[in-house]
Amino acid sequence: MNSQDLLGALLDAAKRAGAEQADALLVRSASLAVQRRLGAIEQLERSEGVDLGLRVFVGQRVAIVSATEARPEGFAALAERAVAMARIVPEDRFAQILDAPAPSMAALDLDDGKAPDADALLARAALAEEAALAVTGVTNSEGASAGWSRGTRSLATSRGFFGEYGRGSHSVSATALAGKGTGMQRDYDYASAVYLSELEDAVAIGRRAGEQAVARLNPTRPKSAVLPVIYHPRVSASLLGHLVGAINGASIARGTSFLKDAMGTQILPRGMNVWDDPLRPRGPRSRPFDGEGQAAQRRALVEDGMLTTWLLDSRSAAQLGLASTGHAARGTGGPPSPSPTNLWLEAGRVSPAALMADIKLGLYVTELIGMGVNGLTGDYSRGAAGFMIRDGQLAEPVGEITIAGKLPEMFQALTAADDLEFKRGTDAPTLRVDGMTLAGA
Template identity: 55%
Template sequence: MTSTDQLALLDTVLAKAKAAGADAADAVIGSSISLSLGERLGAKEKLERAESQDMGLRVFVGHRQAIVSTSDFTKSSLEELTARAVAMAKAVPEDPFCGLAEPAQLARNWPKLDLCDTTEPSEAMLTDLVRAAEDAARSVKGVTNSEGAEAGYGRSDVAIAASNGFQGAYASSHFGLSVSVLAGEGTGMERDYDYSSTVYLADLDDPVKLGRSAGERAVRRLNPRKAKTAVVPVVFDPRISNSFVGHLVGAINGASIARGTSFLKDFLDKDVFAAGIDIVDDPHRQRGLRSRPFDGEGLPTTPAKLIDNGRLTMWLLDCRSARQLGLVSNGHASRGTSSPPSPAPSNLHMAAGKISRDKLIGEIKQGLYVTEMIGSGVNGVTGDYSRGAAGFWIENGELAYPVSEVTLAGNLKDIFKAITPADDLVFKYGTNAPTLRIDGMTLAGA
């Protein structure tokens, strides 16, 4: 079904909803195709292909709303869908904050973001990728076993229409490649991995380099030691440093702010990070993994600094959370077919700092370089932070030996203020950050 066909179908559904008694309505169609393939030790373990399409309809009767979804697009099914949605809306409690965006808020044009690669890979193409990656990983001296390699492709088409006059559609693609291997023998085995995720097939990391990286990471982790409990500087590898950006956006989600359940609820327009720290949400990045031309309610999307020179500048808002807070949505609504819109970020990154990674580590006499985090012990209400970690002990500015089974603890309010970013930012994930040093974290070890 083309985007034109999708929008025409949505118009028909909206008209049926209005005829059934809805005061207003919006609807979304999502269709997807995916192909994934996995091999282990050169033998195929997984080959899956899936295709789906769903429609979600949200109707409003006064200040009441209801949402229904279906994968059956026949005329009789859609008539039943609209009638059921209106009947449900009439029966639920009122929500004074629900409703569509005002027509003046809507996006009328949007940028082209180069989000869809028309290449659909064959099984043979994915097989070549996973074999090259796993073979390269297993060729690293010290690697003794493999958890396998996987490659995948997906395409998603989204169309949104609403009775306030909005209509929009776009398509996006996704390619991924990952490999995980083990080094050592018996109880002394260690595991590590690497992966690449892109919008275009041509932008995937070279599978041989990816595999070697995974193998070398696993071997470096052999024979880990225990670290003693201490308060030390901790450096986070870019593979996991982005988690701190994720903790920030969770705390500035408008829904959490409206409920009063965020440790940053009183910090708007205040310093949250140290001076010089910028964190950017950029929905318009070309070929960005989370780019979007408009948001889930048809509002325009705009690049913005969430943190500007250490200061928190905004909440992430959809229409409902904005109304709760007496504000205006800033185009961060995200939605699926079976749930109402809710605030969510797009492409996030913390800007690079002015110090090299080597110098960031070189200034540390005793500390920890973290390459893996375990668990999710973060309290979004208080900001308390406690997570398992593994990595390498730093002695006199050098990575000395692998360390495992330690716990890092603190409070995110203090952690954010203590962050120093290196200058090695690379855009590889949906959320990106350079190497980060956090001074004065509590390390619980032996």
């Protein structure tokens, strides 16, 4: 049976079992991954899977069941179990299944049709690791990996919606060690892409991992100070992650976000825009519809520094008296919840070098450790490593430090460089935040 017929049969079984409404999600996946260290194969893993989820409504009571096979002969028992569960759980007056139009299958171009074999992946990993080991000062390797995956998501609802899309991905990574004994330092680099032809060169990935590890040798611990902090693009996207976490509709509905009263106010400097675009061709999180069948659309979450929208699924939207923004994400074993897609902060107009040129004493952060962020108050405190900035230039490596601030104030103090690259799904250019507290020696 094709996916539409299969899910249709499951929804029919749910109706026969007593469900008034239902939706069903089918996820098929396949992947191949290799890990290589010092010339030897450490891991070679092939996986294929099928996951099936059924959500049923009996009045305002809702239950979800899941299975790891999609066999029609088991649908009656699966549906009966779901309905029996729904009849005994508390009511949820906000949960619902929305009407949804037939999806517009935009030209998202999410699969290049290529499935490399293990030998090709091992060769890619070998290129990355050997490039890392060739860097002067690199003394060891934690390995290099390469992978490929492909998945298909199919959603059907009792209101007549059916949609399906697939996505492929290729990846490569390397982790290098420099120095000896207790003075060793490690660093990494990685890349992924929907199209193999757009995957960054494995040699460049390995070389960069090695160079970054060597650059971190002999770190010092600077004195505590209040100073400007520059976030490398590898870590600057984390600030964007904190922002979208604070405008997540579920947090807003609970009143547990420091931005709960910020709609329509300026939360970033004038001229800054934050975009979420599920329709970006070859995007790592692109999709034609969300986890509830709502049509995907590009949105400015922040425009000219002003907060314009929350991220909403149907439940959080109902709690707030609003409409879904098409940001529902879900797996087969849980209910939908709001989540961004291809998210980015627009680039600024100055180079990273110009961004730090006037800094007499500052910090350039390349790694963040821990998750010391309070979503209710906006208090921010994270372990960090990187380099001091002295007279506008990168200086000695530093480690064992903490950087702290308040996210609302940090967001207002942002300055963006012009080096935005789309690499990770959540992307930001180099960012500067003035007035942060560095806790060191």
